[in-house]
Amino acid sequence: MTGPQLDGLCVRDLRVTFDGFTAVDGVDLDVPPGDIRFLIGPNGAGKTTVVDAVTGLVRATGSARFGDRELLGRDVHRIARLGIGRTFQTASVFEELTVVQNLDIAAGVTRSWWTLARRRNRIPDEVVAALETIGLSDRGDQLAGTLAHGQKQWLEIGMLLVSDARLLLLDEPVAGMSHEERDATGALLETVSRDRTVVVIEHDMDFLRRFARSVTVLHAGRVLSEGTVAQVQADPRVQEVYLGVDTATEA
Amino acid sequence: MTAAPLVRTDPAAVAGTPPGGRRGRRFDGPARTAVGFALGAALLFAVAPLALSDFRLSLLAKYLCVAMVGVGIGIAWGRGGMLTLGQGVFFGLGGYAMAMHLKLADAGPGELPDFMQLYGQLDELPLWWRPFASPWIALPATVLLPMVVAFGLGSLVFRRRVRGAYFAILSQALAAAMVILLVGQQGTTGGTNGLTDIQGFFGYDLDDPVNQRMVYFIIAASLLALLALARQLFRSRYGELLVAVRDGEERVRFLGYDPAGVKLVGYVIAAGMAGLAGALFVPAVGIISPALIGIVPSIEFVIGVAVGGRATLLGPVLGAVAVAWARTALSERFPGTWTYLQGLLFVLVVAFLPGGLASLWVLARQRRSDPAGARWWRRSRPVEPAENRTEVSAA
DSSP: OOOOOOOOEEEEEEEEEETTEEEEEEEEEEEOTTOEEEEEOSTTSSHHHHHHHHTTSSOOEEEEEETTEEOTTSOHHHHHHTTEEEOOSSOOOOTTSBHHHHHHHHHTTTOOHHHHTSOOOSOOHHHHHHHHHTTOGGGTTSBGGGSOHHHHHHHHHHHHHHTTOSEEEEESTTTTOOHHHHHHHHHHHHHHTTSSEEEEEOOOHHHHHHHOSEEEEEETTEEEEEEOHHHHHHOHHHHHHHTTTTTTOOO | OOOOOOOOOOGGGGGGOOOOHHHHHHHTOHHHHHHHHHHHHHIIIIIHHHHSOHHHHHHHHHHHHHHHHHHHHIIIIIITOOOOSOHHHHHHHHHHHHHHHHHHHHHOTTOOOHHHHHHOOOSSOOGGGGGGGSHHHHHHHHHHHHHHHHHHHHHHHHHTTOOHHHHHHHHHHHHHHHHHHHHHTHHHHOGGGOBOOOOEETTEETTSHHHHHHHHHHHHHHHHHHHHHHHHHHHSHHHHHHHHHHHHHHHHHHTTOOHHHHHHHHHHHHHHHHHHHHHHHHHHHSOBOGGGTSHHHHHHHHHHHHHHOTTSSSHHHHHHHHHHHHHHHHHHHSTTOHHHHHHHHHHHHHHHOTTOTHHHHHHHHHHHHOTTSOOHHHHTSOOSOGGGOOSOOOO
């Protein structure tokens, strides 16, 4: 692994249009290096679409820079190679492969064909370290499909760690998790953010209050409010949009 | 919002799950492999030649060629999720390359092959036949030509994200196109008849049973070599990556890989295996023709693999041999019913045993070691809600 270099995400005037419907309508976003930024907003606010645009899944106009690199206009796998990693709303790990195999694949993007053609004779150090970080050290040989829901989410985060992602975009990482699992995930995010920048899409307000360092509220494809948790909560426009959301958080 | 790309779990591929855990490793040790290959070699090189008549042995040689195609399909489809319904194209390229050389060798230096004298108003050998006069070109071409064609096709197709049913249909259309091309160029390809009546094999008379036996041994040895290659591939990091691409192509892309390249390698290897099988089929049977490489044989290659268990190492081989053997046995006794039986067999396997016969073995092994634990079908059941699973299934 190369020495960790902290970079921030800088999005300017991001626009995404699907068949005439504008899903993201001129979003500016500055996530400083090492931040844990929460993206919140009602359904359809464009949170996931922003992440999709930054990771190359959907076409967008405007600009999205990570460090000094422009991301828009590149292929998905090239963006990933620049150190942008993401997870999905439903954990997408390779269920027919073991935990170690999942991590090993994530760690191996730069391997040569010669290395690929041979067996793994030992578990790479970064995989061992990631197993430790995500708390799955004793489950390395287990098929990923047999993991509990929360463990799959952690495995997916672990896959981003070994792939040397320096910007983590996590889409609802604690959805469907128990309280203990949420606490563990929050602690994991804090560990991870020491040498990485983290962006989390989340509906869970309790989780947000405890672990967010900064918050951006999206509404109808635009940035409605931005700041610390307290600032955002005090913003009357947010209260208007979010009225009743506290009671409606997804369990 | 865009639907999140998901990892797809394919119940049919469960049997090919690389064994994880200590239990799996013990079962899969090098000693077991050595014993397995020794057993296979003993069966193919000692038991079969002693127990079978010359006629049956030559049939077995033919089945083993089909099995070699199956090993490749096991890689492309079983591990890579590419349902290729057009392996006949690569089988045919290998077969025709070999047959062209043997026809030229039969005819003698400077002479035209018999069929060209018969139909063609040809005074001299067509330009594209000439390189095949040399065994040094023809033999490598039997494998390399299919690989080059697969590379060209795969480069176009995989990068455009053609997959699932669309890929299957495209590959099948290619088989149809190749047949039309061959039939249309009767003067230089032998047309519907193909290249027939091949007499010699590098100086050996193919009518001699001793030489037929030699051809059988070459085929058996080649099959074992391909199995060794497939095994290495399954256990390599590339093999794991191929499974990952099969189950979650988008996920792999978001990790920074280009899945098109990963698939391309598997597809090209499968094409090379089919080419070698086609090349060895020619001396074993003495003929190559459009009827042997078109849509129907291409589908039959896949049926054998599906019946045996597409994601396992031995499943495609045993399935291919079993289906081909059943075909011969039943056609001898009840001519005309085989097509229906074959269709029925395919439907039954796809509906009730998607992992093929090999999944019975996996099931038995799991029951034995973990009677109350997860059954393979239960383990493979999707965890995500069905509406989120957007990918088109390969089968």
